[in-house]
Amino acid sequence: MDLPGIAEELQIRCFKMKLEELGYNTDLEKFRFDHHLDKFEIGRVIAEHKERYIVRTDKGEYESEITGNMRFTAKSRIDFPAVGDWVALATYDADFGIIHQILPRFSTIKRQAVGQFGEVQIIATNIDAAFVVQAIDRDFNINRLERYLTICNSSKVSPIIVLSKIDLTYENQVAEILENINARIKNISVIAISNETQNGYAEISKLIEAGKTYCMLGSSGVGKSTLINNLSGKTIMRTDAISQSTNKGRHVTSHRELIVLENGGILIDNPGMREVGIADSASGLEITFDLIVSLSQNCKFKDCTHTNEIGCYVLEAIEKGEMDKTSYENYLKMEKEKAHFESTVIEKRKKDKEFGKLLKNYKKDINKNKN
Numbered sequence: 578m579d580l581p582g583i584a585e586e587l588q589i590r591c592f593k594m595k596l597e598e599l600g601y602n603t604d605l606e607k608f609r610f611d612h613h614l615d616k617f618e619i620g621r622v623i624a625e626h627k628e629r630y631i632v633r634t635d636k637g638e639y640e641s642e643i644t645g646n647m648r649f650t651a652k653s654r655i656d657f658p659a660v661g662d663w664v665a666l667a668t669y670d671a672d673f674g675i676i677h678q679i680l681p682r683f684s685t686i687k688r689q690a691v692g693q694f695g696e697v698q699i700i701a702t703n704i705d706a707a708f709v710v711q712a713i714d715r716d717f718n719i720n721r722l723e724r725y726l727t728i729c730n731s732s733k734v735s736p737i738i739v740l741s742k743i744d745l746t747y748e749n750q751v752a753e754i755l756e757n758i759n760a761r762i763k764n765i766s767v768i769a770i771s772n773e774t775q776n777g778y779a780e781i782s783k784l785i786e787a788g789k790t791y792c793m794l795g796s797s798g799v800g801k802s803t804l805i806n807n808l809s810g811k812t813i814m815r816t817d818a819i820s821q822s823t824n825k826g827r828h829v830t831s832h833r834e835l836i837v838l839e840n841g842g843i844l845i846d847n848p849g850m851r852e853v854g855i856a857d858s859a860s861g862l863e864i865t866f867d868l869i870v871s872l873s874q875n876c877k878f879k880d881c882t883h884t885n886e887i888g889c890y891v892l893e894a895i896e897k898g899e900m901d902k903t904s905y906e907n908y909l910k911m912e913k914e915k916a917h918f919e920s921t922v923i924e925k926r927k928k929d930k931e932f933g934k935l936l937k938n939y940k941k942d943i944n945k946n947k948n
């Protein structure tokens with residue numbers, strides 16, 4: 578009898594079972610196998626803070642850093658690990674690890690970094706669906722909602738809209754807002770909830786599937802962490818009321834950003850975002866504003882900008898009341914941002930290239946002087 582073989586197999590099975598609870602799947606296992614990563618542990622990044630990562634494997638949690646080589650070859654933020662990533666990890670001691678490789682991401686939610694044009698920032702990776710949360714109070718803004726949807730659509734992540742804090746208003750106001758959303762945004766589920774009364778929780782729970790990963794998107798203070806805590810039945814995420822006077826305590830990063838619910842669903846919380854810039858969301862815009870895309874096929878000119886052209890079908894539709902004017906204006910604004918983003922990326926690449934040349938010549942000069 579081949580006892581070690583059986584033991585080994587059991588161990589492998591056990592290893593897979595546990596990682597699967599974190600969302601590990603056969604595609605990732607195939608990659609691990611094909612790339613001979615068996616000398617590493619496989620784990621998922623469950624929190625990040627200033628280039629230190631907490632990685633969860635089947636054996637526990639490891640505070641981790643990346644290899645020097647990984648940092649050296651990184652071309653942008655995209656090449657660094659992010660919450661949601663699967664990584665190959667060398668572990669040392671009971672709780673320290675070095676990340677050697679990021680396994681392929683099946684989806685990446687990113688945005689334009691605030692104040693750094695041309696730079697993108699990863700919000701989370703390997704996400705199946707995103708809950709876009711807006712509170713029904715003064716946070717509510719359909720333009721911003723379309724912005725989040727565009728980000729989801731360009732990331733291949735399906736969005737679900739969550740309207741929170743409905744306990745703060747009357748039922749007919751909730752109905753009115755739902756109507757407004759439905760007039761502009763089609764084919765996306767909208768769930769109205771209250772973290773106080775837990776109204777709407779059943780509907781949300783029904784959507785969450787075991788082994789799938791969900792990300793919370795939305796401004797600070799809308800109730801994302803409270804929702805995760807309540808769904809998990811534990812206080813895992815730090816909740817945080819915004820202090821309007823000092824602005825302090827705004828971006829409270831919780832210790833763990835990725836958690837597994839009892840029903841097997843995996844949730845990623847997100848520190849709030851004050852701005853969500855549009856990065857490379859060309860296809861995202863087209864999906865979110867599919868009505869504009871289908872209307873524009875009838876425009877007289879192929880390169881119609883839908884702003885002042887004669888024979889523009891989009892403008893005609895607005896005139897006839899078939900297309901929402903504010904939604905159209907929101908589209909134009911994001912389209913402009915996208916164009917600006919693209920041009921700054923090109924500009925940045927040019928500068929990087931020039932700098933590279935400069936460095937090369939400089940090195941040449943030094944070598945010349947040496948000889």
Ligand SMILES: Nc1nc2c(ncn2[C@@H]2O[C@H](COP(=O)(O)OP(=O)(O)O)[C@@H](O)[C@H]2O)c(=O)[nH]1
Nearest residue numbers: 742771772797798799800801802803816817818
């Ligand atoms: N009335 C009401 N307050 C809520 C609701 N959800 C969250 N809050 C409160 O709003 C504040 C911010 O909540 P938090 O979950 O930290 O928001 P986050 O920044 O989106 O994670 C806290 O004081 C919560 O108690 C809700 O549905 N109704």
Ligand SMILES: [Mg+2]
Nearest residue numbers: 801802815816
């Ligand atoms: Mg929070």
Ligand SMILES: [Zn+2]
Nearest residue numbers: 876881883889
């Ligand atoms: Zn047009």
